[in-house]
Amino acid sequence: MNETTSNTRLIYVSANCIDSELLDKEIDAILSVAREHNKKNNITGALLFNSGYFAQVLEGPEEAVEMLFERIQEDERHEGCVVLSCEEISKYSFSEWSMAYEGGDSEAKTHFSHMIKHSKSTGEVLSANEVFSVLFEHINQ
Amino acid sequence: MSIDRKQKKLSTATFASYLLLWDGHPNIMGVAMTNDEITEALTLSSLNIAIINSLNNITWASQSFLDLVNDKKELTQATNLLDATQTLFSDLAQEKLASAIASAKTKAISCVCNNPSIKNVLVYLGDIVEEHRVVTIIPQSTTNQIRNNDEVDPLTGLGNRKMFERVLSSDFSIDKTAIIMIDLDHFKRINDTLGHVVGDKLLKLVSNRFVKLIRPNDNFIRLGGDEFVVIINDNVQLSRLKSLAQRFVVAASKTFVIQSQQINIGASVGIAVSDSSYKHSDELYRHADLALYESKQLGRSRLSVFNVELEQRAQYRRAIEIGLRRGLVKKEFSVLFIPQIDVITNDLSGFEAVLKWRSQELGLVEPQKFIPIAEDIGEINTIGQWSLEQAIQQAKNWPSHFTLSFSITLIQILEDDFFAFLTMLVEKHTFEASNLEIMLSEQTLMEQKAHKNIKILAASGFKIALDDPIARYESLRHLSTLPISRMRVHQDFAGHDDIIKDKTIKSIMDIGQMLGIPVVAQGINNKADFWQLKKHGFPDLQGFFTNTPLSVEEANALVSNTQK
Numbered sequence: 197m198n199e200t201t202s203n204t205r206l207i208y209v210s211a212n213c214i215d216s217e218l219l220d221k222e223i224d225a226i227l228s229v230a231r232e233h234n235k236k237n238n239i240t241g242a243l244l245f246n247s248g249y250f251a252q253v254l255e256g257p258e259e260a261v262e263m264l265f266e267r268i269q270e271d272e273r274h275e276g277c278v279v280l281s282c283e284e285i286s287k288y289s290f291s292e293w294s295m296a297y298e299g300g301d302s303e304a305k306t307h308f309s310h311m312i313k314h315s316k317s318t319g320e321v322l323s324a325n326e327v328f329s330v331l332f333e334h335i336n337q
Numbered sequence: 338m339s340i341d342r343k344q345k346k347l348s349t350a351t352f353a354s355y356l357l358l359w360d361g362h363p364n365i366m367g368v369a370m371t372n373d374e375i376t377e378a379l380t381l382s383s384l385n386i387a388i389i390n391s392l393n394n395i396t397w398a399s400q401s402f403l404d405l406v407n408d409k410k411e412l413t414q415a416t417n418l419l420d421a422t423q424t425l426f427s428d429l430a431q432e433k434l435a436s437a438i439a440s441a442k443t444k445a446i447s448c449v450c451n452n453p454s455i456k457n458v459l460v461y462l463g464d465i466v467e468e469h470r471v472v473t474i475i476p477q478s479t480t481n482q483i484r485n486n487d488e489v490d491p492l493t494g495l496g497n498r499k500m501f502e503r504v505l506s507s508d509f510s511i512d513k514t515a516i517i518m519i520d521l522d523h524f525k526r527i528n529d530t531l532g533h534v535v536g537d538k539l540l541k542l543v544s545n546r547f548v549k550l551i552r553p554n555d556n557f558i559r560l561g562g563d564e565f566v567v568i569i570n571d572n573v574q575l576s577r578l579k580s581l582a583q584r585f586v587v588a589a590s591k592t593f594v595i596q597s598q599q600i601n602i603g604a605s606v607g608i609a610v611s612d613s614s615y616k617h618s619d620e621l622y623r624h625a626d627l628a629l630y631e632s633k634q635l636g637r638s639r640l641s642v643f644n645v646e647l648e649q650r651a652q653y654r655r656a657i658e659i660g661l662r663r664g665l666v667k668k669e670f671s672v673l674f675i676p677q678i679d680v681i682t683n684d685l686s687g688f689e690a691v692l693k694w695r696s697q698e699l700g701l702v703e704p705q706k707f708i709p710i711a712e713d714i715g716e717i718n719t720i721g722q723w724s725l726e727q728a729i730q731q732a733k734n735w736p737s738h739f740t741l742s743f744s745i746t747l748i749q750i751l752e753d754d755f756f757a758f759l760t761m762l763v764e765k766h767t768f769e770a771s772n773l774e775i776m777l778s779e780q781t782l783m784e785q786k787a788h789k790n791i792k793i794l795a796a797s798g799f800k801i802a803l804d805d806p807i808a809r810y811e812s813l814r815h816l817s818t819l820p821i822s823r824m825r826v827h828q829d830f831a832g833h834d835d836i837i838k839d840k841t842i843k844s845i846m847d848i849g850q851m852l853g854i855p856v857v858a859q860g861i862n863n864k865a866d867f868w869q870l871k872k873h874g875f876p877d878l879q880g881f882f883t884n885t886p887l888s889v890e891e892a893n894a895l896v897s898n899t900q901k
Binding site (some may be wrong): 266 | 343375538542546549591592593596597598599771
């Protein structure tokens with residue numbers, strides 16, 4: 197089994213289950229665990245959060261992303277995980293980041309909230325491109 | 338983690354010639370010969386392995402070991418093994434470990450973990466060599482229930498059929514055992530479209546998800562393919578079994594990501610709980626399987642609990658299956674003839690041949706009950722061919738203008754040699770093809786695959802009839818018995834021929850009028866077209882839906898325009 201490992205980019209959105217008073221602490225915990233784990237497993241990515249939803253981009257070796265996504269789906273801090281896109285990539289877009297974060301009062305969050313609201317009211321599915329480009333623009337600038 | 342690389346090297350050096358590697362079960366994988374090889378092998382391996390000294394302090398540990406016991410506290414060289422495992426292990430497990438260490442012998446003990454994703458492990462304590470010994474922690478999923486290596490499914494690490502048979506025969510208890518069968522929905526499709534490597538990976542991931550839901554004492558087994566079974570032997574309440582089953586369904590329904598591809602499947606689950614009526618465990622297994630089948634029938638991705646009705650239905654069906662296979666030999670089938678009268682001449686114009694089955698065991702069985710089963714088990718062609726020949730043998734003696742009508746199922750008409758058989762039959766009995774009318778159901782007509790064979794039959798002179806139009810949805814039958822307030826007729830109802838289209842719409846309008854149900858039209862672009870339609874032959878038409886769907890904004894704009 198000496199194949200060169202392929203890399204995957206996975207984008208998903210999910211609904212937040214964390215109580216608002218615990219939010220800051222939990223997000224910190226998520227990020228610190230993610231950063232430690234991701235560094236070890238060559239995974240990079242970005243997490244976008246507004247009070248209602250998470251959107252996350254994960255990039256890394258195929259197998260590592262597979263296993264990580266299994267763990268993520270077990271996490272009870274979110275639910276209704278929807279994969280927006282999953283594809284093989286030749287180049288990392290968040291190579292600087294083990295887990296970049298956009299939340300709080302950032303502009304990205306506002307934009308993201310708008311997208312979520314928009315998609316909810318019209319029944320359109322939030323597109324992977326939108327999530328990706330919002331994160332990419334705000335994190336890689 | 339403050340055990341540094343230097344210390345790692347130092348400690349391993351002491352053990353260069355003694356360290357053995359284990360592959361998860363206590364089988365020797367190999368002996369590493371040099372320090373570098375050992376260090377590399379250990380770094381790469383996912384073994385949870387550590388070396389402790391005579392004070393039971395950890396002098397070296399693999400990264401996996403550190404990850405496993407990691408309680409976010411600093412682990413130092415002096416950390417006692419029991420301190421390190423304190424967060425991971427239950428109190429009882431800690432006690433077991435303490436006494437095992439004290440005994441100073443090679444020992445394997447099974448410990449329950451506090452970490453729900455690991456549940457229980459086997460701790461292997463090696464020989465003491467130069468005052469040091471190796472500690473390996475082997476995660477056990479369900480393996481504590483597995484007695485021998487030949488009871489392991491190599492793909493998933495779960496128990497295999499051998500273990501299933503052993504557990505069912507030795508641990509079955511009529512008042513305590515329950516069986517949960519799990520079958521993945523559409524798994525074959527994944528294998529067919531994405532290949533077996535992805536399929537196998539999927540089975541591993543699903544197994545991992547499932548294993549996390551069960552208790553260490555439950556027997557979790559992969560029977561083969563995508564079929565899993567849990568045998569629970571400690572009298573668990575049905576409500577708890579159902580909630581476990583529901584969690585299997587939910588776990589399987591979450592997205593999988595394999596080789597950069599999104600994969601979605603589901604799981605159907607069947608539950609059977611034993612009681613005093615059970616004499617043998619096989620019966621319980623069969624009942625769980627029947628419940629699983631019921632889940633599949635009811636639309637998959639759900640659970641069903643076995644009940645007596647499922648058994649009765651299955652037994653009746655089985656009796657029909659067996660009866661069908663024996664019926665011809667036992668001469669239980671006969672062909673009856675329904676006369677057809679020409680109303681103009683008031684004369685007999687032919688017969689429809691119908692199959693009758695009077696089973697010795699079941700009595701008279703209606704065709705609508707046994708034909709679908711005959712189709713399922715592949716007996717339809719034998720029975721169909723026999724009855725067709727019987728009918729033709731009779732009909733060849735009738736006046737030459739008589740029609741013999743005969744119903745043919747979809748499966749028969751799709752059969753490659755059906756046409757050859759029919760041609761052979763009419764030749765053998767010197768029967769005119771044009772005297773044979775083949776009756777097809779609407780379902781057959783709707784199947785594109787059948788169209789080629791229908792055309793071949795017609796081209797050879799056989800007559801084709803449509804039996805019981807609009808029967809498939811039975812809508813006409815229910816119009817007068819259900820509270821239907823309105824019917825909508827589609828413009829494309831009968832293809833593009835205007836005359837046929839108009840006549841079809843007209844006949845639906847007639848039915849509506851007869852039953853007092855208003856009819857509206859679909860697919861009309863504007864009011865002018867509608868009034869045109871209404872004026873030309875459809876005065877009862879009550880309204881219409883336009884062709885173009887609008888967005889929320891457009892719809893709202895239309896509403897406010899209309900209200901102005």
